[in-house]
Amino acid sequence: MPNYDDHIDNIFRTLADPTRRAVVDRLCEGPATVAELATPFQMALPSFLQHLSILEKGNIITSKKVGRVRTCYLRPDAFKMIEEWLSDRRTLWEKRLDALENYLDNQQLS
Amino acid sequence: MPNYDDHIDNIFRTLADPTRRAVVDRLCEGPATVAELATPFQMALPSFLQHLSILEKGNIITSKKVGRVRTCYLRPDAFKMIEEWLSDRRTLWEKRLDALENYLDNQQLS
DNA sequence: CTGTTATTTACATAACAAGATATATAACAT
DNA sequence: ATGTTATATATCTTGTTATGTAAATAACAG
Numbered sequence: 001m002p003n004y005d006d007h008i009d010n011i012f013r014t015l016a017d018p019t020r021r022a023v024v025d026r027l028c029e030g031p032a033t034v035a036e037l038a039t040p041f042q043m044a045l046p047s048f049l050q051h052l053s054i055l056e057k058g059n060i061i062t063s064k065k066v067g068r069v070r071t072c073y074l075r076p077d078a079f080k081m082i083e084e085w086l087s088d089r090r091t092l093w094e095k096r097l098d099a100l101e102n103y104l105d106n107q108q109l110s
Numbered sequence: 111m112p113n114y115d116d117h118i119d120n121i122f123r124t125l126a127d128p129t130r131r132a133v134v135d136r137l138c139e140g141p142a143t144v145a146e147l148a149t150p151f152q153m154a155l156p157s158f159l160q161h162l163s164i165l166e167k168g169n170i171i172t173s174k175k176v177g178r179v180r181t182c183y184l185r186p187d188a189f190k191m192i193e194e195w196l197s198d199r200r201t202l203w204e205k206r207l208d209a210l211e212n213y214l215d216n217q218q219l220s
Numbered sequence: 221c222t223g224t225t226a227t228t229t230a231c232a233t234a235a236c237a238a239g240a241t242a243t244a245t246a247a248c249a250t
Numbered sequence: 251a252t253g254t255t256a257t258a259t260a261t262c263t264t265g266t267t268a269t270g271t272a273a274a275t276a277a278c279a280g
Contacts, residue, residue: 005128016122017238018115028202030210034257047239049258054237068247068256074203079196086189086196092138093184100140127268144227157269159228164267178226178277 007059011082014058019043020051027061027074034063034070117169121192124168129153130161137171137184144173144180 015021023037038048052072055061063072125131133147148158162182165171173182 005131008131009126009128012122012126016119016126018119021115021118024199025202028199028206030206044240045257046241046259050238070257079199082192083196086193089134089138089189092135096138096140154270155227156229156271160268180227
C-alpha cells in the first residue's frame with residue numbers, strides 16, 4: 001500500500017504537465033468523454049490516454065465506461081491532499097514567523 | 111522568458127520529490143546552511159545540491175553565500191502560484207456545481 | 221603557506237517519462 | 251456477419267531526472 005509521501009508525490013507529478021492540467025481545466029466545466037478531451041491536443045490518442053491514466057492513478061479524475069465510451073470526471077476531492085499539504089506548511093511557516101516576531105519584540109524590551 | 115505554464119510546471123515538478131519536500135519542511139522552521147540541510151539524508155552531497163538547485167530554480171527557496179557557507183531560506187511567496195492555481199480551479203469547479211444545482215432546481219419546478 | 225571545511229563542478233549511469241506507431245478489442249450500425 | 255467507432259495495449263525512441271564518484275575551488279584557521 002502506498003504511503004502518504006508516495007501519494008503526494010503522485011499528485012504533484014501528475015499535475016506537473018501542461019496537458020494534464022489542461023484536462024483538469026476542461027473537467028472543471030463538467031464531465032467529458034475521452035474523445036472530447038483529446039480533440040484539443042495534437043498528440044496521438046494513445047499518448048493522450050497515457051495522460052488520462054496518470055490522472056486517474058493520481059486520483060485527480062475518475063471515469064466510467066458505458067458501452068464503448070468512457071466518460072471522465074474530475075474527482076470532487078481532487079485537490080484535497082495538495083491543499084492540506086499547503087496549509088500544513090503555511091501553518092508551520094507562520095508559527096515560525098510569529099516566534100521570530102516575539103523574539104524580536106523581546107529583544108527590544110531588554 | 112518562461113511563460114506561466116512553464117512556471118507552474120516547474121513548481122509542481124519541484125515539489126514532486128520527497129527529498130525536496132523534506133527540505134521545504136525543514137526550512138519552514140527557519141533558515142539553514144547547505145550542510146545542515148544535507149545531514150538528514152543518506153545521499154551524497156553533490157546529489158543533494160542538485161535538489162537545492164532545483165528548489166532554487168523553482169523559486170521555492172533562495173540562498174545567500176557568506177564566506178564559504180551558503181544559507182538557504184524558504185521564499186515567503188513559495189506557494190503563492192500553486193495556491194492561486196488551486197483556487198482558480200476550485201472557483202471554476204464550484205461555479206459549475208452551482209450551475210448544475212440551478213439546473214436541477216429548475217427541472218424540479220417544471 | 222598549508223591543511224581543513226564547505227561547497228561546487230564535471231562527468232557517468234541507471235531509471236523513468238513523454239511521445240510515437242502498430243496492433244488489438246469491443247460495442248454499435250447496418 | 252461486417253465495417254466503423256471508441257478506446258486500449260504493446261513496444262520503441264528519446265529526453266530528462268536522480269543518483270553516484272572524482273576532482274576543483276575558495277574561505278578560514280593556525
